[in-house]
Amino acid sequence: MRKISFFILAWLGSVAAVAQPDTLSITLENVKYPYPLSFMPLKVEGQDIRMAYMDVKPTSANGKTVMLFHGKNFGGYYWGNVIEALTAKGYRVVVPDQIGFGKSSKPFIHYSFHKLATFNKKLLDTLGVQKATIMGHSMGGMLATRFTLMYPNTVDKLLLEDPIGLEDYRTFVPYQSAEQDYATELKTSFESVKKYYQTSYFTQWKPEYDYLVKIGAGVSKSADFPRYAKVAALTFEMIYEQPVCYEFGLIKVPTVLFTGKEDKTIVGKALLSDEEKARHGQYKLLGPATAKKIPGCKLIEFDNCGHIPHIEVPDKFLKELMANL
Template identity: 45%
Template structure:
């Protein structure tokens, strides 16, 4: 295993992963925005990008990550950030700054299959595997215990990490995590990996933007969100796009078939749920029959329900905000997050 600084060369594209919005796109949609390499070469991260080399499932892989020191007086604590499915470590930029300014060391990796990290030809994706990869990174960095903060799919991963390595988690925080319900059990139809793959190949910037505006931001849009749309769409414009699309399809299958919902009761550390109540995200919602679609993705209800399942939970709601309150209203969000981190005792 090794940790190295990035040596990026500008490159052309590979494909990203947004099947949920792919229905808004077409095969003949015109190219929009910049194109990026298969590991996001050409896209500028907000802090120095490093790489962790390791072996997994018989393959040599690497994870891109940012390791940002406390800005000013350090408090001796570390926060590990876990990004969502349609996000990257770079989308944590305002959170990294807020946490660093408050004295925390911040580690923000891109998981295998995402953004600046490897897209293997074959990989058995599981939340346990991604959690283990992350634990290996932290071990290489000499981090024995940390606060874990996950957003969206990163909330499912953070939950699995906390269940696998409870002694290494001081506090757990989740921002609009998906997986607060079991879509399969609620009647959402199964989509095969091949079907996910075909949808991934049709991703466009317009499809991403339309989906995020409707589902993530309750019809609202800020110009600064366009950078993240271009980041995702830029991954789907080059000769390697099929490999990224295939990894993305495997990851969506993992998300749909590996619920963490039934294990929230087993979390042993102080846990914070940060919920934008206007969020309507639900995997496979576009395929669900009307009676199923009507009952899934209601975060104003889900946050309250799951808070009752977690033994040491605190729920903070952001009325009127959507799937990414840390990006939508960063000042209000980080005030709430830092307030909880500062007053909540760590796990013993």
């Protein structure tokens, strides 16, 4: 019996080895990040979990820290060029994977921007950082806004890169329960992820963007993917039910809004008619309108650019970022 069991285990191991190039674990153990990772333990709703983060220190420090918040479909892995540029200018850069994303735990909890903000404040406190510039992309922009509203004395400056939540999705996207969203998430494939990224995130697809799709879709082949899909549904629900657009006028720190003028991102886009899609998610209109809501906000727009300027037009983005720190 032992010999047979050993044979089966060896066979399963060989199958896993063969499958690995196309299969990612739901905590991305086999995805290489640009800098070393650490983990902060947390206890949430009776569960012991951990929050992954990069803490990248410059060779010649200027005494300032920038914290980067990733988008919903990403993790800290896509910030490499931004981290490199910031550390070259003397900034310490802290890059968390939010709970439920990237290399962090995927617990079944009530997800809220308030709760995620408290985790990030605890991380800064743990690292001994009293003040930081907070920069958020996409969903990270919603979180950065909430963080700034909750902890204004901790934030030197707020930088928003194509944040979602510039409009209230509840007013035009049909409601779906978390269970309905979960059923949709279970259908994730390389083709579906690539189509969404092509139609929402970039103006022109380039082969170098495929790595984003491989990470976004690679987890769908994991045996643990149902957990990942469930968490994705819960965080979709968080975005839908917890708008920040009505509170932009309450921001009291210097703010810079960076947007790609061709960004057409809508959370829940697949639920809309073509007519509705044309009426919403237009960042060339949402950007200026949002900048007017935030006291003293500076708007920087990028022509021929979609949802991720730091990847699509990196040189232009990094130039503007450095000029506005």
